[in-house]
Amino acid sequence: MAEITSNMPYDAITIGDTLPPWSRVTDIMHWNRYAAVNDEFLYFHMEDEAARAALNPQGAFGMGNLRFAYMHNALEAVFGDVAAVRELSCQFRTINQKGDCLTVTGTVTEKWQDGAEQMLRIKLDVRNQHGDSTCPGEAVIAYG
Amino acid sequence: MSAHEWGPATASPPVGENDIRRWAIAVYWPERPPARYTEPGGPVAPPDFNPFAWPLDPLPQIPGAAREDFPEHARVMNGGQKDRYGVPIRPGDVITTTSRIAAIESRATRLGDTRFVSTEQLWRNQRGEFVRSRTSTLIRY
Numbered sequence: 079m080a081e082i083t084s085n086m087p088y089d090a091i092t093i094g095d096t097l098p099p100w101s102r103v104t105d106i107m108h109w110n111r112y113a114a115v116n117d118e119f120l121y122f123h124m125e126d127e128a129a130r131a132a133l134n135p136q137g138a139f140g141m142g143n144l145r146f147a148y149m150h151n152a153l154e155a156v157f158g159d160v161a162a163v164r165e166l167s168c169q170f171r172t173i174n175q176k177g178d179c180l181t182v183t184g185t186v187t188e189k190w191q192d193g194a195e196q197m198l199r200i201k202l203d204v205r206n207q208h209g210d211s212t213c214p215g216e217a218v219i220a221y222g
Numbered sequence: 223m224s225a226h227e228w229g230p231a232t233a234s235p236p237v238g239e240n241d242i243r244r245w246a247i248a249v250y251w252p253e254r255p256p257a258r259y260t261e262p263g264g265p266v267a268p269p270d271f272n273p274f275a276w277p278l279d280p281l282p283q284i285p286g287a288a289r290e291d292f293p294e295h296a297r298v299m300n301g302g303q304k305d306r307y308g309v310p311i312r313p314g315d316v317i318t319t320t321s322r323i324a325a326i327e328s329r330a331t332r333l334g335d336t337r338f339v340s341t342e343q344l345w346r347n348q349r350g351e352f353v354r355s356r357t358s359t360l361i362r363y
Contacts, residue, residue: 115245115275116275150249163307166304166307168302170299
């Protein structure tokens, strides 16, 4: 098993190889920017009081869709010039608290041929600084 | 409308180059986004770009999937999503969306009587090319 490097050829990748970790420490500066482009101005993403009323004692928390974007960013960093993301899925499990260091991780679990395209399946997650799985998911990548 | 019938189609405004650039800056903040998302005259949008983010009028609700359709399940959580991608979105594209219920499941969970409401959204561009589908699951309890 090895870490996949940027724009690595398909044949050089083996099952068990991992993505280089992609990280962000997130807070209101990230969430407000995302709210501004995705029109996601919900009080519990902006105000601690509203988030506590929504039963998150630590206050305002981040958007699930921003973690989904971070998964894409991690894939783009590795495959951007040589392959395309065909599928991406995730489950939102744990809240992104203010100041969390989120790290996208990934492991290749399958390789197969689909017509003219060479495919990879990658198990993904977004883990916080405690190692908690906040957003497990899966991607399908096509070299073609 | 039956559980699997597509709803009315809604078209986005033409996608602007600056819309794409701002989206990329937001999701990469505080680092600079890749050049493919910012090149003057030729960017493509990040795969998660949403051309329907700022509607003048709300998008049509999916009959049977709205909050008022679940009066006994007032609380809601975002359970997750699965996207499939076709051609990328480029400046000038007009994206048409339509939605339907994919499935509604009832289950007893630690939250009590719970409904898993899955909806499917399909996007095509002005040439009829497949852009994206998204299956989203809301957990109502």
